[in-house]
Amino acid sequence: MVPMSTGLRERKKLATRSALHLAALQLVAERGLDEVSVDDIAERADVSPRTFFNYFPSKIDAVVGLDPAAPQRQVEAFLSRPADESPVEAMRAVAREQAAEMSENTELWPLRLTVIDAHPAALARLAAAFGESEQVLAAAIGERTGTRVGADAYPALLAGVAAAAMRTSLHRWFAGDFTAALPDLVDETWDLLAAGLPAPR
Amino acid sequence: MVPMSTGLRERKKLATRSALHLAALQLVAERGLDEVSVDDIAERADVSPRTFFNYFPSKIDAVVGLDPAAPQRQVEAFLSRPADESPVEAMRAVAREQAAEMSENTELWPLRLTVIDAHPAALARLAAAFGESEQVLAAAIGERTGTRVGADAYPALLAGVAAAAMRTSLHRWFAGDFTAALPDLVDETWDLLAAGLPAPR
DNA sequence: TGCAAACTTGCATAGAGTGCAATATTCGAC
């Protein structure tokens, strides 16, 4: 159960998914979102148009190409932080880890963010994905702090703030042509938050 | 130019838009999102299916039914706050005003939020709308604080945090069956933010 | 009253997205 790195079947699926995502990114970068059809993407990735929808529920999802397991991994990382850390500290540490991972593949995230930022529909889909992520994260925060998500403001707020922090950091990374170190940007952002968002200067 | 409350033409357009939005809300509340087609919505609102798309770019937009001018009004409210207020104070005041407005019509927002919360696609669209709103708001914050949106983290972060605060407050309002006063929920949320998100208890 | 601008509608069309059944591939046991 839950194999770490398995046989041919699993690897092929990952490869196909990755090929579809990359094909979508490249085609949209070349021509723009509206000039690219699902058929185009499937053709470049060497699968049938019908197979495309076995991997992504929509065209825009293939462009954004987020890992559907990412929210769950984020939750696990958060819950396994040392118990003496405050929720904010733990969340911040998880964000820094995530940032470090994103920085590792020096090609994928910059390409992704560049394409996404140029297309409002993709930006919208990304915002929606962050929103979904927030919900499972809020549940985890509620679990850790012993508060109820509906009743208390804290869990949903911290989840929302964490998502905003990551989005802000990613956007600054992009705006600076990916020359800065993403984990550093994340740290700066969380410094502002911990201080209660003091006015600049 | 820019008439406050104008002739028959303007009023009819607003009425049609409102009728389409309400029809979408009611139908989706009755049957669920996938059992409602654009044709159904147009029929209940007594316009042709083609006219539907003169008012909303997609079915889900009709369900969510947000005012496309809202982000701009938010920006204007923010920029016209007294100059001695800090950005956080100004943003918080704007949020409280918005909350008060939303509470005024005791039918619309509760129905909206109930329908939206029951349908992930609508929730995603709402998250995307908040994201769009953040962008223009960030520009305004940058203007007020004299910082550059791409270079400095502050404007985008405060905009993102403000959006998270509003979403959190709306969700708590909904979770408590709309018995609480929304402006109070907003205040509590901003208290947490200003204190740097201290751990509960 | 009558002209111009703005709105509605029908028609045609491209493309997204889904269910279903047939085919092909991989896995695991032997």
Added chain:
DNA sequence: GTCGAATATTGCACTCTATGCAAGTTTGCA
């Protein structure tokens, strides 16, 4: 290696979304 079960791919048929365009209505205004 071979075979059967499980899983993945594909083609087909179909519905619905969404948009451009042109013709017909309604409204605003002089």
